[in-house]
Amino acid sequence: MFKRRRFKQQLTLQDRLAAWSKAVQEQAAALPAGRERDALIQKARQVEIASHLDDWAKSPGLQPPK
Template identity: 50%
Template sequence: MSASVKKKRNHVRQTISLQDRLAAFARDLVEMAASMPEGAERDSLLRRARTAEIAADIDDWVSSAGLQPPTP
């Protein structure tokens, strides 16, 4: 690829908040795990679901009005 050729970025406008998308993703993973037998794959799905829930909590905390920038 030539240095003068620029790739265009694919910009997508999200209509659903990150927190809602993460919650839905976690819920789907838990539902999938519930239909599986005990084992490593089920544990992996539950771990991913918990990670998505934590990410949603962090997003909520970061975007909260109570969060203040550090003072110099």
Template identity: 50%
Template sequence: MSKHRRRVKQTRSLEDRMAEQATKLKEQADQLPAGEEREALLKRARIAETGAHLSDWLTSPGLRPPQ
């Protein structure tokens, strides 16, 4: 008996999914009082936003090698 990897075809881009995740995390954090749990959610939201913008940064003209 062999194990098979579960394959999933993504219908939305990684950037879109990460931006949506960041929005959800911020909404969850807004429902919580100030404290460690809220700060952890906000940190995860910042990381997701950074990931969502990563491809934009990588394709920016400032990072291209000289011709």
């Protein structure tokens, strides 16, 4: 059986999502209007939604009872 390689993330998920969203938005800004640009903008929105979902999942209202 293979052992999984463990990788310790240096940045938090929030930081990685924010950096990726910013990079995708910058790529979209450099492109002319069209399908490729729209796809990149949609991808950036999906990353922002993922960030909000992560915030929601970590909210104190969702913690298990003690």
